[in-house]
Amino acid sequence: MAETELPEPDRVEGAPHPRHTPRLFGHQAAEAAFLDAARSGRLHHGWLISGPRGVGKATFAWRIARHLLAGTPDMEVPADHPVARRMAALSEPRLFLLRRGANATGSALSADIRVDEVRKLKSWLTMSAADGGHRVAIIDTADDMASASANAILKLLEEPPPRVTLLLISHQPSGLLPTIRSRCRELRLPALRAEAMRDALTQAGAVVDDPLSLAELGGGSVGEAVRLLNLDGLEAYQTLVDLMGTLPRLDRARALALAESAAGRGAEARFDLIVGLIDRFLARLARAGTLGTTPPEAARHEADVIARLAPTPRAALKWAELQQTLGARARKGRAVNLDPAALLMDMILKIDGMAAELAQR
CATH class of the missing domain: 3.40.50.300 (P-loop containing nucleotide triphosphate hydrolases)
Structure with a gap:
């Protein structure tokens, strides 16, 4: 070539x-x-x-x-x-x-x-x-x-x-x-705010209905926002937040459906997307618990879910530690070609376990 x-x-x-x-x-x-x-x-x-x-x-x-x-x-x-x-x-x-x-x-x-x-x-x-x-x-x-x-x-x-x-x-x-x-x-150059994100995406030819959510979820990156738009990332994040709202009594049927949506031939991009969204959700939990304030919502009802799951700096530390652990597990799992659905389900169960542990304290 x-x-x-x-x-x-x-x-x-x-x-x-x-x-x-x-x-x-x-x-x-x-x-x-x-x-x-x-x-x-x-x-x-x-x-x-x-x-x-x-x-x-x-x-x-x-x-x-x-x-x-x-x-x-x-x-x-x-x-x-x-x-x-x-x-x-x-x-x-x-x-x-x-x-x-x-x-x-x-x-x-x-x-x-x-x-x-x-x-x-x-x-x-x-x-x-x-x-x-x-x-x-x-x-x-x-x-x-x-x-x-x-x-x-x-x-x-x-x-x-x-x-x-x-x-x-x-x-x-x-x-x-x-x-x-x-x-x-x-x-x-710093991360872009919502207004600049909207203007940059419009210049790139993208149709933007919710620039604030894209700015939040994409970390102020136009490139990441374009990827999220191409992969229906905002919809996937809403699904994830809705699922996290069931913690610590995880809705396993919905969790399995989310995990299986990233399995099968040609679903590699979907798998990477969901792994990345889980990482961002945990990061937002950790940051909110540390600062004592919830960030602007990147999905409906996200603020309520974050406030409930990360009410204290101590909880924030636990979520930050889990973020690092799950990130390493995801990289290792991809390297050895573990089943994507099983890997994602395992990650979600670990999150559910942490939510249950924090709820008891």
Whole structure:
């Protein structure tokens, strides 16, 4: 299979690629900070754009690149601008996109950004820009770099070429080499609030009836919200909350129905969805019990269920411990190909057991 036939590793399924996403919502402070540096002549050669997955980091990087290469006074570059058109077509000679490429056989995407991909970037950097202007390289994501690739990028950051800006995108900057982080200026993007989530999803072509629930359940991530919409995640979470409302006297018939909905051929995405929703429900229980306040509801009657199951910090600690335990069990179960329905039922029974234990104290 040719590399051009492979899916783009930096694109969320069901949403346009960030290079086709013109506007950025909810991150005015980060844009203002970058523009202030650019206008004052203090444009750093390396920028680390960090934050939770799916909040708009890549969209921000592409906006920066369009601004620098088009030479506009602000971040807004018209879609019909020659630079914008070439970037959309991945044909802008002053832009380099470093991302995961094909594996050694060309049959699938590589698991990481291999060092031979970085060598292409270094070769590109040795060539002068045709007009002597600015050049930009986007690394999406720096988290994907293999060890040799990270060391090669570090050398570029230590001895940056003139008039080149490196934009590194990272979901987990703590996992990067400390020396890479120290040689970049970091701009951290927070999780999106409901209004910004609605606007971003509308731009992506999604129909949004309940942006608040999506913002809550998706952790403020547009990418996760798109996945939830594609998999009917809000409906699945409502089913889960309704089931948790029967604790500590679990409605086993409903629990079995939920577990079996993720079994069978082709149900892998459904299984991953439900495991993820269980994890989020337990996290919300733990957080609510610790803070003493319930979060905005992501499903009907969720606040009542959370308040009843996690009334104290002590209960919150128990739920947090169970979240960690069940997360590890789910990862191990998937690794050894346990029956999905049995694994999910076991997780639900463990939750029921914890609810019963806390109810007795």
